[in-house]
Amino acid sequence: MSALLKAIVRQFLFWILFFAITRFVFIVYNYGEILEDHVSLLEQLACFWHALRLDFATSCYFLILPFFVFLFQSVYFVDWLNKVVKIYTYILVVIYSFVTATELGIYPEWKTKLHYKALMYLSHPSEIANSADSKVFFLLLFIGAIQIGIGIFLYKRYFFKDLVKTKFIWFQSLILLLIFPPLLLIGARGGVQQIPINQSESYYSKANIMNLAAVNSGFNLFISVHENMENFKKNPFQQYDPKVAEAEVRRILYTPKDTTTEILTTTHPNIVLIILESWSADLIESLGGKPGITPEFRKLESEGILFNNLISSGTRSEQGMACLFAGFPGHAISCITVQPDKYPKIPSLTKTLKKQGYSTSFYFGGQLIYGNIKGFIMSNGFDKIEEEKDFGNNVIHGKLGVHDEFVLERQHQELNKAKQPFFSALFTLSSHSPFDQPMPEMLHWKIKERRYVNSAYYTDHCLGEYFRKVKKEPWYKNTLFILSADHSHGSYNDWPFTSPMYHRIPMMFIGDVIKKEFRGTTCNKMGGHHDLPATLLKQLKLDASPFRWSLNLLNPTCPEYGYFSFEEGVGWVRKNSYFSYDERMNHFHQMKLPKTEKDSLIKEGKSYLQVLFQDYMHY
Structure with missing residues (x-):
């Protein structure tokens, strides 16, 4: 058994070393840009440390075949199987070297790692060779060949050793069979935590180049292929000629003129965005919810503007982040946040504000790895990001992370020291299952989703305490607070998942920077939280045109519609009309459409998803 264990460990160590070598090549090749970004030597070296977990996971995937070959040899020795492992490793070395050498070529132009879309272009190598600079093309071939040579040399010289026939001891092989597959599985998913590694x-x-250097190229390409293999062949939601669908969407989004209602006393306020985990409109009394669930939110309504007709386009937190920070609605099948290669193509609210001199920060009590939110948030250029690991053990942790009261207090204290004007986002956690908030249940209602409702009561209580404190700070008078859900959640009303009522969410602007005549009012315009970027930027008198899908809800001439997505379908809402349609099943789950407008409204909704998904594919 010791020989088998040593063989597996040697395989593992080889891959960790080889990944580090190719990473070093990437850094050296792009060192000019790294210097331009003023990346310190210590931060460059840290790249290798932060790469280890993904390298570890990728190595576990690569070890699956060798493990079973070695195990078989321990039971029934066949000498030629040694060559199988050797050839298998050589093939992976060649493929991985090809991937990383290709990345050296595409990064200067695309600023991404190799992804599925780029892989599709590589299916025409002659075209690439003709369009590429000859010197660069042959240099990359040379680098790829050198990497292959180094990899094969190191593996053959220092890591690979033929297994020799030994006495078969059945219980040792049985132990390995029982222990190693689970270990490889755990390693491949990055550990036993709830959220698999990404x-x-x-x-x-x-410096995004250092993040890309740290990401394992093989792992990244696998995720990209897995997410897009079917979807890049053809838009799965194409119902109409692309030009017809595009014209329909342009008509839907067309705003005849800018007559923005200016609600702020300043165009340069501090901005605090509090993202409320899974808050449904059914939690808010003013939006039709039961009284007593969110009494603090109810009190705050008198200090601002409540948007009372919003529908969440997505159903997951990563989709909510894309809505709020990029103005990009959620859609079926995938999400843009899990595609790092698309980040440079989409607009960013954070970067727009940074250009205006805002300092920026983001706070979350959990693990931002979920839905690849961390990568997305970092790509937005936040100056400071804090998550669970940054809070230490002096605060109460639940199963998913640090509870809301402690995160809100951390942000409060940090904002006292922040450079103004600031844009600070905070993502709450405690209203996410398993709803283990550190407060006894206060609402003993015999209703469905009782625990969810009590978790919202807790977060609401924390918000009340937070606002009582921050109102005493000198920066409060020049601060706009925005409260918005990331997405909705099932409630005691038991709305069907495919109905518009299920997806209704709250959003509110509050603060002393809101003109007195607008405090305690509502905005009845139908829309979604992906409209936040345009709505906010127009109040600051900034250009919102890059946010194609985001509309200005405080412009009376702005068009109104509601959109939501699910699995492989679309929900579409107009005044007194709606439908939800599943593309895969060719089935309407919900429909309330006047006969005279039925066909045109169905065309609107289907065109919207078709063009939105086409944009996602194009990025």
Whole structure:
């Protein structure tokens, strides 16, 4: 058994070393840009440390075949199987070297790692060779060949040793069979935590090139292929000629003129965005919810503007982040946050504000690795990001992370020291299952989702305490607070998942920077939280045109519609009309459409998803 264990360990160590070598090549090749980004030597070296977990996971995937070959040899020795492992490793070395050498070529132009879309272009190598600079093309071939040579040499010289026939001891082989497959599985998913590992685990730097260097190229490409293999062949939601669908969407989004209602006393306020985990409109009394669930939110309504007709386009937190920070609605099948190669193509609210001199920060009590949110948030250029690991053990942790009262207090204290004007986002946690908030249940109602409702009561209580404190700070008078859900959640009303009522969410602007005549009012305009970027930027008199899908809800001439997505379908809402349609099943789950407008409204909704998904594919 010792020989088998040593063989597996040697395989593992080889891959860790080889990944580090190719990473070093990437850094050296792009060192000019790294210097331009003023990345310190210590931060460059940290790249190798932050890469380890993804390298470890990728190595576990690569070890699956060798493990079973070695195990078989321990039971029934066949000498030629040694060559199988050797050839298998050589093939992976060649493929991985090809991937990393290709990344050297595409990064200067695309600023991404190799992804599925780029892989599709590589299916026409002659076209690439003709369009590429000859010197660069042959240099990359040379680098790839050198990497292959180094990899094969190191593996053959220092890591691979033929297994020799030994006495078969059945219980040793049985132990290995029982122990190693689970260990490889755990290693491949990055541990036993609830959320499997993804590219976010390697993000650590404000210089995106260092984050990309830290991300394992093989792991990144696998995720990209897995997410897009079917979807890049053809838009799965194409119902109409692309030009017809595009014209329909342009008509839907068309705003005849800018007559923005200016609600702020200043165009340069501090901005605090509090993202409320899974808050449904059914939690808010003013939006039709039961009284007593969120009494503090109810009190705050008198100090601002409540948007009372919003529908969440997505159903997951990563989709909510894309809505709020990029103005990009959620859609079926996938999410743009899990595709790092698309980040440079989409607009960023954070970067827009940074150009205006805002300092920026983001606070979350959990693990941002979920849905690759960390990678997305870092790509937005936040100056400061704090998550669970930054809070230590002096605060109460639940199963998913630090509870809301402690995160809100951390942000409060940090904002007292922040450079103004600031844009600070905070993502709450405690209203996410398993709802283990550190407060006894206060609402003993015999209703469905009782625990969810009590978790919202807790977060609401924390918000009340937070606002009582921050109102005493000198920066409060020049601060706009925005409260918005990331997405909705099932409630005691038991709305069907495919109905518009299920997806209704709250959003509110509050603060002393809101003109007195607008405090305690409502905005009845139908829309979604992906409309936040345009709505906010127009109040600051900034250009919102890059946010194609985001509309200005405080412009009376702005069009109104509601959109939501699910699995492989679309929900579409107009005044007194709606439908939800599943593309895969060719089935309407919900429909309330006047006969005279039925066809045109169905065309609107289907065109919207078709063009939105086409944009996602194009990025």
